[in-house]
Amino acid sequence: xxxxxxxxxxxxxxxxxxxxxxxxxxxxxxxxxxxxxxxxxxxxxxxxxxxxx
Numbered sequence: 787x788x789x790x791x792x793x794x795x796x797x798x799x800x801x802x803x804x805x806x807x808x809x810x811x812x813x814x815x816x817x818x819x820x821x822x823x824x825x826x827x828x829x830x831x832x833x834x835x836x837x838x839x
Contacts, residue, residue, distance in 0.1 A: 798829065798837035 799807065804824070805815040818824040819836065826836040 798827070801826075801836055801838070804838045 801815050801819070802812055805812045808815065810818075815824065819826045819838075824838055826838050829835045829837045
């Protein structure tokens with residue numbers, strides 16, 4: 787992917803950031819991730835942190 791392909795509107799959000807933007811609770815956000823309704827990717831050592839694309 788070249789620099790010209792970079793889309794600044796795409797970002798990885800923490801669970802807390804995603805919940806705030808969606809105006810839902812953190813627990814609800816985790817439940818949506820668990821059910822597959824929200825996509826997440828593991829980030830960091832051993833995937834300890836989740837981010838939403």
